[in-house]
């Protein structure tokens with residue numbers, strides 16, 4: 623679909639479920655990958671080809687974010703940034719879990735902001751920069767026990783819009799994807815059995831998303847053809863949020 627030959631895609635959370643599908647999809651489209659994760663994604667980088675590299679970075683650490691962006695920018699350039707890493711800590715709004723709140727905000731919201739800013743000089747130099755932020759349906763509608771997670775993902779959508787307004791003049795588009803439950807090993811632990819079947823029955827398409835479908839959406843937003851799409855939130859939720 624998209625030919626990304628000659629472009630570098632920085633993907634965060636690449637060692638995780640959706641991140642791995644993103645890496646596979648972008649490699650197939652011809653992009654060179656900079657795979658960023660707190661866990662080493664070297665095996666994945668090697669499996670996908672010789673031009674890809676893995677960078678270990680704790681995205682809760684602002685200094686580490688700046689250092690990684692500078693290193694990747696210098697070694698590979700950055701044309702496409704996929705802010706995918708995220709934490710799915712859920713708890714009821716009445717519980718004052720301050721550490722969980724702060725950690726959620728640090729990874730899901732502060733890190734995309736800081737990394738996008740640190741990548742900006744390289745995205746500008748690209749002339750066709752693309753930022754894709756992986757939000758969630760929980761950032762668009764209210765889901766019980768998603769106080770911190772939902773707030774972080776809603777704020778990520780608004781951050782996406784602000785970046786879209788500020789950076790379009792540099793040829794950079796910023797968009798978000800808001801998936802329903804995606805069938806990653808981690809998500810399936812929480813959404814298996816009867817609970818999962820009940821949730822699927824409430825989704826018009828009757829099923830959860832596949833990681834490859836989120837990668838396909840990101841590939842479109844990163845493509846040349848999507849240059850007019852800016853500040854959008856692409857719902858990848860089977861229609862769950864329209865009801």
Ligand SMILES: NC(=O)c1ccc[n+]([C@@H]2O[C@H](COP(=O)([O-])OP(=O)(O)OC[C@H]3O[C@@H](n4cnc5c(N)ncnc54)[C@H](O)[C@@H]3O)[C@@H](O)[C@H]2O)c1
Nearest residue numbers: 635637638639640659660680681706707708758803804809
């Ligand atoms: N799986 C779902 O059902 C679903 C639904 C909607 C949105 N999302 C969003 O998609 C994104 C990816 O989710 P996933 O299901 O693949 O999750 P996952 O837990 O499988 O992967 C997340 C990745 O982020 C990395 N990460 C976590 N903390 C980090 C840190 N401090 N520094 C660097 N890397 C760190 C992890 O090591 C992991 O590889 C997240 O932003 C999540 O909120 C997921």
